[in-house]
Amino acid sequence: MDEIVSRLIDDDEILVRFLFRGDFKRKKSISIENINKREVFLDTRGPQISLLRERYNDETECKDRGLQITTDLVGFVIFQKEKYIKIYKNYKENIVNHFDAELRSSPLDENLDVIPESIDITRKTPISPAHADLTYINPGIDETAESTNLAIKRFSEFLFKDCKVVMLEDIEEEVFKKVI
Numbered sequence: 001m002d003e004i005v006s007r008l009i010d011d012d013e014i015l016v017r018f019l020f021r022g023d024f025k026r027k028k029s030i031s032i033e034n035i036n037k038r039e040v041f042l043d044t045r046g047p048q049i050s051l052l053r054e055r056y057n058d059e060t061e062c063k064d065r066g067l068q069i070t071t072d073l074v075g076f077v078i079f080q081k082e083k084y085i086k087i088y089k090n091y092k093e094n095i096v097n098h099f100d101a102e103l104r105s106s107p108l109d110e111n112l113d114v115i116p117e118s119i120d121i122t123r124k125t126p127i128s129p130a131h132a133d134l135t136y137i138n139p140g141i142d143e144t145a146e147s148t149n150l151a152i153k154r155f156s157e158f159l160f161k162d163c164k165v166v167m168l169e170d171i172e173e174e175v176f177k178k179v180i
């Protein structure tokens with residue numbers, strides 16, 4: 001029997017965010033210094049930010065999944081859940097106390113719908129059994145802010161500080177574990 005994908009994301013798990021050309025301040029200057037840190041964990045389509053769980057997706061699988069989305073894939077932003085928890089708590093306690101977000105396991109089926117928890121999933125479950133989301137439950141909108149996404153942009157910048165970036169050309173076996 002194939003390995004069952006746990007719905008619980010362990011604290012030591014590595015989470016992977018795709019990095020596309022659009023995540024850079026200048027599209028022609030693809031460098032770590034040029035990443036738009038305030039928007040890398042922001043998606044204008046909704047409150048969820050798609051992630052992959054490295055425990056169930058090796059570097060090659062992450063690369064293949066990213067290239068299925070678009071050929072503009074240039075790399076990955078990675079972090080451990082335990083670092084996310086630390087940053088989240090600090091941000092909520094010291095910056096925006098009404099901000100609320102969480103990491104959720106959200107395996108996707110062929111229609112890109114989240115598979116209900118009542119269904120067991122394995123690594124071979126189509127289409128993305130190890131998908132996860134960073135979900136902004138309460139984005140901490142401040143009525144005085146110029147932008148409704150200001151709290152999320154600040155959080156994105158805070159989270160990015162403890163992330164590692166792996167460019168596509170640097171992908172090799174176990175590279176995510178080596179850089180974390």
